Amino acid sequence: MILKRSASYSLLFLASFLSLFPLFWTISTSIKDRVDTYSLPPKFFSFTPTLKNYTSLFSLEKFWQIYSNSIIITLGSTLICLVVGSLAAYALARKPKFRGRTPLEGLMIAIRALPAIVLLLPIYKLSSYLGLYDSKIGLILIFAGFNIPFAIWLLMSFFEQIPVEIEESARVDGASTFKMFTRIILPLAAPGLVATGIFVSLLSWNEFLIPVIMAGENSKTLPVLVASFISNRTLDWGPMAAAATVALIPIVLLTVVIQRWLVAGLSSGAVKE
Amino acid sequence: MLRRKNLRPVAQLTIPTWIFLALVVLIPFFYGVYLSFLDINLASFLPPSFVGFDNYKAVLAASETWSTLRITLIITFIGLLTQIPIGILLALVLHENLRGTKVFRSILITPMLLTPVAVGLTYRFMFDTDLGVINWALESLGIERVNWLGSQTSALFAITIVDSWQSIPFVMLLVLAALTAISPSLYEAARVDGASANQIFRRITLPLITPTLLVITMIKIMDFLKLFDTLFILTRGGPGNATTTLGLWTYKTGFVFLEFSRAAALGVIITIITLPVYFLWRRASRGVR
Incomplete structure (x- = not known):
């Protein structure tokens, strides 16, 4: 002491x-x-x-569209992260060596290490060819791509806690790998899936740089709206604070409810397991 | 034996991940390198042509590249000096496991969860010269008002304050994990030998959390290169370019000045700067646990 x-x-x-x-x-x-x-x-x-500030915020022409964009993009990308991430995390957790493991981990770490702007410049250029600029699907895919490594790191630590013996006995009973994964592994890792889902959706909900570059009028998200208040010449702090509060409230509620799930996620990827 | 081998989870399970990472990292990275050798300007409709290393020459000759790199280093330096000691101090206090520690821990990690854009907005209001609550508090303590976001020095401090507010919990959590991993018997043995609290900290705790501190330092250096959201809201890199970091400068070059290929060259340069930090990080993280 x-x-x-x-x-x-x-x-x-x-x-x-x-x-x-x-x-x-x-x-x-x-x-x-x-x-x-x-x-x-x-x-x-x-x-x-x-409640004046809120009424003026909610009466903004695009407010509800932007709010629902944020929710759709957050949920969509989180779902992809969980499905894609749990498959990879299972392989990484159970099989210490396979071809391509090192480059895969290298790419995952590159996302954590590189400033996103380095990758977003070319992504912006590419997506205008592919017609993915200002599309919700495009944003969902890009958000998912950037967040999958975090999902994998977190899920790995949960899969590693499941004893291999359980799998072995299931195999003796003749279960296929797929069946074993969906019927035994996933249910056992349910708390981990919840924790990962919450952490990844937090990342998506807060993300600003990707939508500020990739979203136009159709797919704008809440952080972009909040930021747009600042560029107005007349700084009106009331509605601005209301917009900020609307972005923050879901997080505050989540933190209160699922505090303990979060702590593992916050340091994920920092230290190699 | 063969059957059993076939039933093990296989590398194929990573294929979907490969596809996503190819789409957001692998292909964009090489495409970015390719773009950096062209002369794309988003405002021009001329077909791009190959210009060799011209963008790199231009970027390395531009004074903004060096001044924004300097600003990045300054922010990193003051940021690390603020965040690591405070993070350690808070982790030590939480590690004492006083009554209510869990509640305090929950409160203390809240800042890192909050939307950076919203946080930036709030701080911009709090830093307001005339109406801000921070200047009001300073004034009631008898300190002169500061034009926080109006001059380079004070704006750099303001940015560091906001970033520290959001990042200290991360440092705190990692240090706390490192402290928890230290065996209590070490402390007991030291106390039996009559070591003072100060000695225990310097001779036992500090050496044992050093690997973690190195990891934190490397991660934070990379994060300062990434710094964008709060910076964008607080100052947009201003006044002038006084608080523009290399990352923000890349954004401005590409999306404000529309010099797309030049921005791509800056991106490649940032990648090269990141590489040694990245390798040190991986090396340091092997020493943890």
Whole structure:
């Protein structure tokens, strides 16, 4: 123990305050009217809440389309990550050596290491040939491609915990590899699939660079909308805070509900297993 | 024997992954290298022609390449110096397992989960010179107002503050995992020998978490090259190019100035810069656990 107990607690409270204040400030700004938003000294609690900012946000012509784009793209890419990722993760977890393992892991790590802009420049050019620019399908595929490595790393650690003996006895009973995978392995790894799904959907939900380059009017996502507030000449913080809150609320709810699933995901890919 | 071998999970299961990674990494990377030898400008309709190393020459001769690289290094340097010590400190405190640790841990990791764009927006409001809550707090402490996003030095600090706010939890979690892996018997033996808390930290804890700290350093260097969302929202690399990193400069070259092939050349250069960091990262991560 380096610090005295009281010092430890003071540090924890200070850090917690600093961690939560911006979140509190976004939400409280989103329910203030203009006068309260711009008042000095700032009003922390003594204001009358209003939903004005939300009504003006929701009445934006494209708001609901953008919101549903975000949900569709997040769900679609997460589903692909889970299906494709669980197959690869199973092979990587069970078979230590096979041809192509090293280059495959190299590509996975390249995604973690390289700035996405390096890959997105050529992807942008290619997708205009393929007609995938500004399409939801295109975005789903690209999001999935960028997130699959994270899904694989996470799922691998869950598959490795399943004892091989279970598989062996299933084989003795004559189960095929496919049957064994879907009937035995996947159900046993269910918590891992949930954890991975949540983590990967978080990555997709927050993603900004891919849609800012690849999405036009049809497939814009929520972070792009939130960012577009800043380019307006008149900075109107109220509706902006409402947009930010709308993006943040699902995450805050998720964190509260599934806290423990998340911790494994947050450091995935950092340390080789 | 043969049958049993056939039933084992096979390499074919990785084929779908190969397809996706080919689509987002392999093909784009080589296509990017190819583009960097052409003269594509998104504003021009002339058919592209092969220009050899001209883009590389132009990029390496441009002062912006070097100034944005310098800014990337400055942000990386201040960022690491802020995030690693604070991350270690918080991990040590959480590792004490005081009452309520779980709740505190949940609260402390929240920042890294939040949408960076929304975080950037909030901080931009908080950093506002006249109306921002940060300047208000400074003023009530008797410190002068700062034009946070208006000058290079203060804007670099503002960017580092926001990035640290989102990244410290990552450092904290990795260090915490490393601390948990240290056997408690080591500490007991040291205490029996009469070692002070300070000595224990310097002689036992620090050496044992060093491999993890190296991994964190490498990952963070790569992440600073990637830094985009919060930077884009807070300053757009401004004022001027004062806070533009090499990654953001590549984006601007390609999508603002529409010099597509030149941006592709910058992308190849970034890849070359990343390579040694990448290899050090893989080496360092072998030492962990």
